Amino acid sequence: MPILFGQIVHRFIEQAINDYLQTGTVPTVEELVQYARGQLNAAFIDSTRYTEQWRQKPTKYYMMQEIYYYGKLQPAVIQDYKERLQLVFNHFLRSETFQEITARKGSLRIGEPEQFRSMKMDGIQVFVVMDFHYYNEQTDKWVIIDWKTGGESDDDRQQLALYAYYVQQKYRVSLAQIEAYNEYLLTGNRKKYQFTDFDMANILHTFQCSVLEMKKYQADIFANEPVDLEDFEPTNEQWQCRSCNFRELCRQS
């Protein structure tokens, strides 16, 4: 539910921004809530009525993990997400980012909307799934925005540092010209980050460690074959199992 909720909210925010840029119209909170609720309902119907179709074509149908494993969604969860829909779209429309977009439409150069931006780091292709970025001619800054539909996390800064690394490389600009923001849509909080060369060195180091860690699980580097299933140690952090895609296969769960 949290992942589905986040995907749907991000989709309608992206659409609302694109619509505004093309037509100058701004949706109401009620409209956004209604669209998103329609998608959540569709996912619920897929998960409860189209299990067989989902098994045949898993990319064409939704399957909510809560329904797959527990057979239902708790009424309290449904109520909670109904309330969240109101909050997130309300905060989105009032956010400084959206206000900035509507106030300065002419002087913002919106970053290219490719679905799959990627860059090479140490010769490895890294995909960068950025929510939104633009260049503000008035301030001569590149601005990176990440909408958050969940709580604040220690990883948020690191995630934005990676995006800053991408923008720095792609547009060949200095770090002083890059500002990054988290817009926390449940609370309406906004956090600003600026990065230094130290942050970029840190990102590269984290990336290299992470790649080395993943390579431990490659039995054959050229064929990209993994080691045996038994050689993947289960995590000690069992909260991660709740949203794990491999739960059904895993001896731990």
Ligand code: SF4
């Ligand atoms: S279910 Fe298994 S694979 Fe998934 S996070 Fe837990 S231990 Fe890891």
